[in-house]
Amino acid sequence: MIEVKNIYKSFGDSQILKGISSTFEKGKTNLVIGQSGSGKTVFLKCLLGLFTPDEGTIVYDGKNYSDLTDDQKRNLRAEMGMVFQGSALFDSMTIAENVMFPLRMFTKMSKSEMEDRVNFVLNRVNLADAHKKMPSEASGGMQKRVAIARAIVNNPKYLFCDEPNSGLDPKTAIVIDNLIQEITKEYNITTVINSHDMNSVMEIGQKILFLKDGLKAWEGSNETIFKTDNEAVTNFVYSSELFKKVRKMYIDENS
Numbered sequence: 200m201i202e203v204k205n206i207y208k209s210f211g212d213s214q215i216l217k218g219i220s221s222t223f224e225k226g227k228t229n230l231v232i233g234q235s236g237s238g239k240t241v242f243l244k245c246l247l248g249l250f251t252p253d254e255g256t257i258v259y260d261g262k263n264y265s266d267l268t269d270d271q272k273r274n275l276r277a278e279m280g281m282v283f284q285g286s287a288l289f290d291s292m293t294i295a296e297n298v299m300f301p302l303r304m305f306t307k308m309s310k311s312e313m314e315d316r317v318n319f320v321l322n323r324v325n326l327a328d329a330h331k332k333m334p335s336e337a338s339g340g341m342q343k344r345v346a347i348a349r350a351i352v353n354n355p356k357y358l359f360c361d362e363p364n365s366g367l368d369p370k371t372a373i374v375i376d377n378l379i380q381e382i383t384k385e386y387n388i389t390t391v392i393n394s395h396d397m398n399s400v401m402e403i404g405q406k407i408l409f410l411k412d413g414l415k416a417w418e419g420s421n422e423t424i425f426k427t428d429n430e431a432v433t434n435f436v437y438s439s440e441l442f443k444k445v446r447k448m449y450i451d452e453n454s
Contacts (some may be wrong), residue, residue, distance in 0.1 A: 200224055201246065201357065201389055206255030210239055214251070217242045217413040219380035226387045228380050228403045234435060237391045240361070242410065246391060247359055248276060259357065277305040277325040280350030280388075282360040282379075288334040288349075295321070295330035298349045305353055316376050320348040324378060340371035344378065351382060356381065362394040364399060372396060376403050397436060400424070409435070 201223040208216040215238050223229040231239050244250045257264045257276060277430045280301075288297050295317050302313045321327060324344040324410060334342060334358065345362060350358055360379060364372035383390040394400065400407060404421035409432050416431045424436060441447060 200260055200378070202258040202390070203257075204256045204258070206243060206245060206252040206257065207244075208238075208250060208252050211328045214415050216245070217411075218255070219410070219415050220255075221408050221415060221418060223389050223406065224387045226381050226384055227390070227405040228438060229389070229391045229406040229408070230400055230404045231391060231410065232394055232400060232409045232435070236412075238413040239410055241453070243359060243361060243391065243393050245358075245438050246277060246279065248272060250268070277353060278356040280353065280355035280358045282343070282346045282350045282358070282363050284362040286334075286366050288342060288345060289396075290334055292334075293330065294332050294334065294337065294345050297334065297345060298352050306360040306391045311410065316352055317348075320352045320366065321345075322350075323382070332435040339366055340374065343367065343371075343375050347375075347378060347382070349388070351388075354386070355388060358390040359389045360394075362393055364396045369398065371397065373402065378439070379403070411435075 202410070203219060203221045204220050205220050206216055207214065207218055218328050220244065231240050231242060240348065241250060245252050262300060263273065264272070271347075289300070292300070298317045298320060299313050302308055308316070318331075321329060324347055325350065326341065326344055329341065329345070331338065334345070337345065358379075363375055363379065367375065376399050379390065379392070392399070402448075403423070407416040407419055407421065407424060408415060411431045417427060417429045419427065424432065427433065
C-alpha cells in the first residue's frame with residue numbers, strides 16, 4: 200500500500216501539486232488520469248522518489264520515505280518496477296539482457312539464477328522464444344511486454360506504469376491492460392498507472408484518481424465514475440459521444 204498525504208510540489212514560481220492525498224492498495228490497478236498539465240507525471244515521479252515533495256508525506260507499507268536513510272531509500276527503489284511510456288529498452292541489448300538488467304543492478308544472484316528468473320518472467324508475458332531478439336526486431340506490443348517483464352523481474356512490491364498503452368493499437372492495448380491487471384493480482388503488487396486511455400479506465404480502473412490543475416478533483420472506481428456529477432470528470436471522461444452513450448446506458452440499466 201502507498202499512502203500519499205497532502206503533498207505539494209513546485210518548480211520555481213510554478214506550483215504543480217497542490218495538497219494531494221490518496222491511498223493505493225495492494226493487488227489493485229490504481230489509475231491516475233487527467234489532462235496534460237494536470238500534474239500526473241510529477242505526481243508519479245514523486246511516488247518513484249525521483250522528486251521530493253516540498254510538503255507532505257509518502258508512506259510505503261508503513262515506511263515514511265522522508266524518514267529513510269540513503270541505504271533504505273536504495274532498498275526501497277529496488278522494490279519498485281517501472282514501465283516507461285516508450286518502453287525505454289536498451290537498443291544494444293537483447294531482450295533477455297534488457298530484462299536481466301535490474302537483477303545485475305540490485306541483486307547478487309549468480310548468472311544461472313538470473314537466467315532462470317529471466318526465463319520465468321519472459322514466459323509469464325508470453326515471450327518464451329524472444330530471448331535473443333533485439334528490441335528493433337520486436338513489435339510495439341512485444342516491446343511493452345518486455346518492459347513489463349523487466350519491471351517485475353526483481354519481484355517488486357510496487358509497479359509504476361507511465362502511459363503503458365501509448366502508441367499501441369486498441370487490440371494490443373487491451374492485451375497489455377489485461378497483463379498488467381493479472382500480474383498485479385497474482386503477485387499482490389501495488390500498481391499505479393498514469394493513463395489517458397479511457398478504455399483502460401473502464402476496463403481495469405479499480406481505483407481512479409483524477410487530477411486537475413494539480414488538485415485531486417475526484418476519486419472513485421470504474422463503476423462509480425459513471426455515476427458522478429463532477430463536472431471536471433464528466434468533461435474529461437465523456438468528451439466523446441461514445442462515452443456519453445455508454446454512461447447513459449449504464450445509468451438507465453442501474454436506475
